[in-house]
Amino acid sequence: MTLPVVEMHEVGKRFTKYEDAPMLVTAALRFRQRTRRSSLWAVRHVDLELGRGECLGLIGRNGSGKSTLLSMLAGVTAPTEGTVAVRGRVAPLISVGVGFHPELTGRENVYVNGIILGMTRKEIDSSLDEIVAFSELAAFIDTPVKFYSSGMFVRLGFAVAVQARPDVLLVDEVLSVGDLSFQLKCFDRMMAIKAAGTTIVVVSHNLNAVRIMCERTGVINAGALVFMGDTTEAISVYHDLLGEARHLEGGHLKDSPARVDGVARFEAVELLGPDGTPTRHLQGGDRATVRATIHFDQAVCEPTLGVGVVTESGGPAYSDSDRTVLSGPVTAGSVVAVTLSFRAALVTGSYTLALGLGEGDRAQVGTSAPLAFFVSSRPAADGVADLEGRFGVER
Amino acid sequence: MDSPPLGQGFVLEGELTPLPQLWSELWQSRELIAILARKDFYVRYRRASLGLLWAVGLPLFQALVLAVVFSRVVRVHTGSNFAVFVLIGMVGWTYFSNTLSVASTSIVDGSGLSTRIYFPRAVLPLVSVIANLYGYSITLVITLALCPLLGVGLGLHTLWIVPATALAVAVTAGACMVASALHVYFRDVRYLVTAAVIGWFYLTPVFYPLSLVHGLLRAVVVANPLTGVVELMRAATAGADADWAKTVVVSVIWTVLLLGAGASLHRRFNRVFTDLL
Numbered sequence: 001m002t003l004p005v006v007e008m009h010e011v012g013k014r015f016t017k018y019e020d021a022p023m024l025v026t027a028a029l030r031f032r033q034r035t036r037r038s039s040l041w042a043v044r045h046v047d048l049e050l051g052r053g054e055c056l057g058l059i060g061r062n063g064s065g066k067s068t069l070l071s072m073l074a075g076v077t078a079p080t081e082g083t084v085a086v087r088g089r090v091a092p093l094i095s096v097g098v099g100f101h102p103e104l105t106g107r108e109n110v111y112v113n114g115i116i117l118g119m120t121r122k123e124i125d126s127s128l129d130e131i132v133a134f135s136e137l138a139a140f141i142d143t144p145v146k147f148y149s150s151g152m153f154v155r156l157g158f159a160v161a162v163q164a165r166p167d168v169l170l171v172d173e174v175l176s177v178g179d180l181s182f183q184l185k186c187f188d189r190m191m192a193i194k195a196a197g198t199t200i201v202v203v204s205h206n207l208n209a210v211r212i213m214c215e216r217t218g219v220i221n222a223g224a225l226v227f228m229g230d231t232t233e234a235i236s237v238y239h240d241l242l243g244e245a246r247h248l249e250g251g252h253l254k255d256s257p258a259r260v261d262g263v264a265r266f267e268a269v270e271l272l273g274p275d276g277t278p279t280r281h282l283q284g285g286d287r288a289t290v291r292a293t294i295h296f297d298q299a300v301c302e303p304t305l306g307v308g309v310v311t312e313s314g315g316p317a318y319s320d321s322d323r324t325v326l327s328g329p330v331t332a333g334s335v336v337a338v339t340l341s342f343r344a345a346l347v348t349g350s351y352t353l354a355l356g357l358g359e360g361d362r363a364q365v366g367t368s369a370p371l372a373f374f375v376s377s378r379p380a381a382d383g384v385a386d387l388e389g390r391f392g393v394e395r
Numbered sequence: 396m397d398s399p400p401l402g403q404g405f406v407l408e409g410e411l412t413p414l415p416q417l418w419s420e421l422w423q424s425r426e427l428i429a430i431l432a433r434k435d436f437y438v439r440y441r442r443a444s445l446g447l448l449w450a451v452g453l454p455l456f457q458a459l460v461l462a463v464v465f466s467r468v469v470r471v472h473t474g475s476n477f478a479v480f481v482l483i484g485m486v487g488w489t490y491f492s493n494t495l496s497v498a499s500t501s502i503v504d505g506s507g508l509s510t511r512i513y514f515p516r517a518v519l520p521l522v523s524v525i526a527n528l529y530g531y532s533i534t535l536v537i538t539l540a541l542c543p544l545l546g547v548g549l550g551l552h553t554l555w556i557v558p559a560t561a562l563a564v565a566v567t568a569g570a571c572m573v574a575s576a577l578h579v580y581f582r583d584v585r586y587l588v589t590a591a592v593i594g595w596f597y598l599t600p601v602f603y604p605l606s607l608v609h610g611l612l613r614a615v616v617v618a619n620p621l622t623g624v625v626e627l628m629r630a631a632t633a634g635a636d637a638d639w640a641k642t643v644v645v646s647v648i649w650t651v652l653l654l655g656a657g658a659s660l661h662r663r664f665n666r667v668f669t670d671l672l
Contacts, residue, residue, distance in 0.1 A: 015670055016570055016670070020578045022580055022581055022582075023581055023582070023583040024577065024581035024583050024584055024587060025583055026585070027581065069504035071669070072407065074511065074513060075405045075407065075513035075666075076406045076509070076510060076511065076512065076669050077666065077667060077669050077670055078409065078410045078667055079407055079409075080406075080410070082408075082410045083406065083407065084405075084406070084407040084408075085404070085405070085406045085407070086404045086405055086406075087403075087404040088403060089403060090404070090512075092511055092512050101434060101438055102436060103438045104437075104438065104553060108434070111430060112430055112431065112434055115427050115430050116427060116508070116512060116514070117512070118403075120426070121426065167404070233617070238553075270470070284643050
């Protein structure tokens, strides 16, 4: 009988926020009856089961409850309701180098850190060489870590955490530190310990890392696990949420001239993949189509269709317009179905696309709800556009 | 559900940590406490020039000042060697006050560690209790070595230093567990501790003998949990007050109360301290 390594049942966590810091003096003197406080559920009704060697991704917007969930898996905080069970040793990589003291040398810190992670002194003795080798710090292991660069810090921390042979490894944005070659090395090592039976939970905004590492991914929104399953689908679900959120925030694309409301409405906006089915996940270089219907509440003389694509950080990736396809004036009350076909020549990342309608180039008279989607492309390509460079050597 | 040993997983159901579990987790954390305490002590004195000398020199210097002031200026009569009388009292008092000051903020100060990984939070105040034991041992050995030079003979009675040390550690641990837990919630506890330590010193018979105080003041000094510790340390060296057994009983009662209060606070909040950090 094999029990799941990680089990969460109906887990909820409520945090109490104190408006002003409670003071013992005032409490004792009954100076103020009660400190003002409010509480909120950071996570609620979460069920989760993970077996040996599974790798689970957790994605969600900032403040959605990912970190709270991870803290409970680390055992750092107890759930307000429900049960959390972890069978085996947990090594949190929530921030590597936990407990490193700047005045102590690398070697001394390895011992402190190892014991914190639940290793015995003997275990550390026998794996010290391997830790030093993996971290590539042989020359600096007897130097106080305050002289280390941040990269060296992370390398040593990661080396200890992996060497602790945890049954559960919790990874929080750790892959974003260190140089590329070390990131790849960490990645390889994580895959190796996963193959050896370690269960891994990855929390990251780097959807690409999640996509590569995790076969299963959960999407957390407002403290609830809204989706659990195939990673590709999870990334789509996450982008649906992102799109909604940007819409609610009134997010619209930049460089819009004067906006005139109540002229035209975009409805039923959807993104179709190369096979013609709705999706939120494209492969780099795919031909995709955006479909929408425009309801004209007022007449438009010079209807101009436009599109804008922005990157995750909000920077412009692409914009374009066409004033010939909707030729001539459109009368009030008409409904027009439009499409935009484009090639997703983009590097890996999240993008938001919106369609717009203009009255010539004088005014913007309608904008569609933003559509968020994810592109997975070649790992080496970075930037915005994938120019599909091919390197060669001439003799 | 039964909880597996620490470091081998856990089951969290509700916020309480049952006392037997808390105890077994603490016991399993002894290697962690030891290494953190060594790190603590080491780090504190590695950088300072003259290093260790400060850990030992400061309390000895303070004892010297007190000895001069109260034997030459105020002329307190103790009936025994006043220098040893003050020195040995200072060793016990310094251990307690230094530890309590550091330990009361230890859970909050340790948030970098505790918000990322689980270990019983009582480890943090206990680390201070153990770390300060290094300095205590060194000053104690020096004081004992000085005794014959100052005309105080050592002998079988010096063995009283063993229960004295045990009592000092236990009462300090209790106070530190309570203060550190309270400080997570009430952030003014550190100031209250600082203030309390200043006043507490004068209510502890460090530089005056118990026989010198009378009436209500005497009752207060006898009720002081540290009086028993200081008297027991005197019993090992310069000689204790006639009433010393009574003060030791009071100290033991305090120790039990403080450890009980500390345990119940940690039982309740162990798993949720980090929510307030």
